[in-house]
Amino acid sequence: MTADTASLTASRSPRGPRQDNRRQPLLDAAAALFRARGFHAVTMREIAKSAGMLAGSVYYHFPSKDDLLVSVYEEGVRLIADRVEEACQDTENPWEKLEAACRAHTEMLLDESDYAQVILKVMPEDVPSGEEQLIACRDGYESLFRNLVDDLPLAPTVDRTMLRLTLLGALNSAKNWYRSGGMPPGEVAMKMIELLKNPLQEKGSRV
């Protein structure tokens, strides 16, 4: 029983004692550092030290710094995508679906996950050897929002692509000014959506 669960938990080779138990702390450390300072400014020695080991030891778990970043990035997209998809399932109303998705998206990017925040800090072109992989990963996530916007009942003049890009651009930019302790991230998302939904001038406004 214990042997079974152990072998199922292991991610690579079923043989030998303790498998990959330090891989996750290493990813965590890398995620925190990449998010805070970007890909090029972080060294393997820093990542290793933050996980309690030496630089050379990292190469037992990851073949290169680029590969480590790709793993962090993909985990980040996975986490935020899971969370957003889950949030969408609470309602059938297209607007409420989009709002829930934007709340979840913004909460992940502003507050909760170093992994998700790496997506905003590290650009695919920063990592030439993994650029295509990162772009594909990010595009896959964004297609989620494309579907949500496509399902919206909108005035026929509205450009849905531009709406999606405007909305995501505005939400993602919040990481440049957001400080925890003030308005919660979910409220940031809702306020931005309200700005887009409602007209800026009152119907009967004077002047």
Next chain:
Amino acid sequence: MTADTASLTASRSPRGPRQDNRRQPLLDAAAALFRARGFHAVTMREIAKSAGMLAGSVYYHFPSKDDLLVSVYEEGVRLIADRVEEACQDTENPWEKLEAACRAHTEMLLDESDYAQVILKVMPEDVPSGEEQLIACRDGYESLFRNLVDDLPLAPTVDRTMLRLTLLGALNSAKNWYRSGGMPPGEVAMKMIELLKNPLQEKGSRV
């Protein structure tokens, strides 16, 4: 006469022959490289080579890589601010002022100036020794948009700070997807403003 114009053209010391005639090409080369690849990914040797000199020679014009970046960044803010302020002066209408500003802003960031695009690519925290300087510089520019939004006749429920952040965030994010040859940058700006001004649902829409 020629002596007078020469001494006025010189930017630093009025004594001695040919003054700083290679400083500008150096800044141009740095701007192009920083914009394309970011601060940490670009080396002094690349910048020097792109300007037709050797790495050590750059230090005759700039005391450090950080200082070089700060000079490029400040020049970028100066260029975009001048252009935006100029664009605002063509009208007295608050909405038209903001629209002209956003058009100019977006044109600079998407098309015209390597210097201006450095502002989006390089984050102040990438350059610790110049962080405060860059932040102050950027904040000064953004206060321009604060004034423009403050002058808008808006419904009293509209949060003007959030509107400014949403608008600028959306405009700036266009550099992530914009490709020249398609929609012109000015139109991108106008479409985003229209999305914010007008309601997304038609007044009498069914469903």
Next chain:
DNA sequence: TCCTATACCAAACAAGCGTTTGTTTTAGGA
């Protein structure tokens, strides 16, 4: 023409980088 500050080159510097190598510790299965 001589002089001086300008503007660069050529070469090196120390430090730090990502990565490799060979060895050692460690823990579980037999």
Next chain:
DNA sequence: TCCTAAAACAAACGCTTGTTTGGTATAGGA
């Protein structure tokens, strides 16, 4: 208890980095 694979260390590798140094061509003012 012994064995084996996992997972780490310690040290070095070759290379690149930002920067410094000392020397040199150059061009205008006197």
